[in-house]
Amino acid sequence: MPWSAVTRGALAAGPLLLAGVGTGHTARGVLAAIAAMLAGINDRPGSRRVSVKRLGVPALAGALGLLAGTYAGQGLAAVPLTLVLTLLGLVAGGISAVGAVASATGTQVLVGAAIGAGMPAAESGWQRALAFLSGAGWLLVLRLALPTPGSLAGDFRFDGERAAVAEVYDAIAALLDAVGGERATARRAALTAALDHAQDALAGPRLRRYIGSAAERRLHAQFAAALPLAEAATALFWSGEPVSARTAEGPRRLAAAVRGNTSPGPLPAPHRSAPALRALDDALLHAAEAFDRGEGADRGLVGRRRGIGSALRAALGTGGREYGLRVSVCFGAAAAIAQALHHTRWYGQHQHWYWLPATTVFLVKPDLGPLASRVLCRAAGTVLGALVFAGLAALLPRPAGLIALVTVCGALVPVATRHFAAQTAVVTVLVLALVMAGGEPQASVSRIGETLLACALVLLVGHLPMPRERGGGVRARLAAAGSAAHAYLVHVLGESDDHAERWALRREAYRTLAEARTAIALAAAELPALARHTAGTDAVADALERLVDTTTACAVHLDDTGRLAPRHVRQLWDALDELKLPQGEVPLPAAV
Secondary structure, three states: OOHHHHHHHHOOHHHHHHHHHHOOOHHHHHHHHHHHHHHHHOOOOOOHHHHHHHHHHHHHHHHHHHHHHHHHHHHOOHHHHHHHHHHHHHHHHHHHOOOHHHHHHHHHHHHHHHHHHHOOOOOOHHHHHHHHHHHHHHHHHHHHHOOOOOOOOOOHHHHHHHHHHHHHHHHHHHHHHHOOOOOHHHHHHHHHHHHHHHHHHHOOOOOOOOOOOHHHHHHHHHHHHHHHHHHHHHHHHHHOOOOOHHHHHHHHHHHHHHHHOOOOOOOOOOOOOOHHHHHHHHHHHHHHHHHHHOOOOOHHHOOOOOOHHHHHHHHHOHHHHHHHHHHHHHHHHHHHHHHHHHHOOOOOOOOOOOHHHHHHHHHOOHHHOOHHHHHHHHHHHHHHHHHHHHHHHOOOOOOHHHHHHHHHHHHHHHHHOOOHHHHHHHHHHHHHHHHHHOOOOOOHHHHHHHHHHHHHHHHHHHOOOOOOOOOHHHHHHHHHHHHHHHHHHHHHHOOOOOHHHHHHHHHHHHHHHHHHHHHHHHHHOOOHHHHHHHOOHHHHHHHHHHHHHHHHHHHHHHHHHOOOOHHHHHHHHHHHHHOOOOHHHOOOOOOO
16 A cells, blocks of 8 residues: 555645635636646656656646647637647657656646646636646655655655665565576566666656765665676576575565665675576675675666657657557547537536546557556446546535545545556546536536547547558567667677676666567557557567577676587577577677
């Protein structure tokens, strides 16, 4: 149970609405509460520094979308407004292909634009944008200021980093325990996920270029010390030969030392009977020294090597084009239909038509699950949430009851994010309560109808033929993983002595491979009409995984003996042949 996030959720949307009602600025309080709710959806485990980017960047985008949508809704007729929103959907959809934060950014800019254009208000655009920013900013302040329960070991500001680094050492120990068994592959994937999470936790934005806190320097040193341990553990996994139980005791004690901010004490050394075991022993000695000194961190090992150029290539590539076209068509069509229904008074007497386009934004996002699954979850969650709210609205006093309901739902958002249907149900209750608190009539029935219409629209657009674009996101992820694997292989076989560079390349190879795996799994769970476009990509990912694992084993073996064993060479050639990669571009060491 994420008690910290639950506490922040309870202190965010409800109190903001209370402040708005109490000061006579109910409309601004509603917008601030909506922004806090959206920020709460992005409030995931991690470090405080990363939360600045994870919560702040999408909030800024949402405020800009709200500003643009307000002025566009006030100054444009229905047709020009639809064209503007369609173009905005194209841009936001392409940006969403860059990464997780970019995806949240694209979502919030479109939701903000839909609310700004479809929720008329007396306030000006900049006043609404400031109210939106204040709501998201309040949750961010809570995220930065409130300590996490149980974070008394050391500086609480770095409890997210400390937990993430400790999980890396636990994942190394779990992989060593599973070497040679059926669960070894899953444990190796779990190690990659732990390293990715720790890398993100330590790589958040900072005002100064260099690390100023001794506690933070210590955590960076501990993360850097985990990289050679992870490399040696992966080499043991590749060999497939079980190791003794004492082999995992060292990483496990290091994990406890990170969590408790203490010294690890004596570490049991593994038997030095094989190159990977000798590498593990050396890495344990290096880790013990790094834990004692609290220095030696290389910040270059933490951040991903992605600049503006790579982001533009992702947004303009096949994945970005596919995503952008789908979002653009869905968002534009939803806005057009919503305005048509609005002008024909299908909504009744109220002036709001934002629900339909805002719903399509969440439904059209492929990173929230397979299309059919998220459509069914959205429909079920909305129906459940609307019915629950209809019952509560008839019983609760106003506005006190609505404020209490918003507070409870805000606390439930971090828990509900584990399942899309549950999240939809909680958000539906919260938004309906906010709309009623703002003076609108009870709208459960119309929200159900609009949601079902949005589901039908997204299902239709999601299955429209898009020549040469289908499966573009998966192909783009696989291409990135292939390039990273090739760069890592060339560096290792080039016999470079730059271990920091090698570990950075290894991290990028495994990370891009994990991202490709996630995209492939989501695509494979689609209906057959969509899943067929990515058929066979899992075999390519398997081959890339074997290549990267073999490259890691080669790196450890070359460090120990200076030459490759016949098994390494054979498996390298097999992987390159399976991937149809040119073997002549791979520089084998002179001593093979």
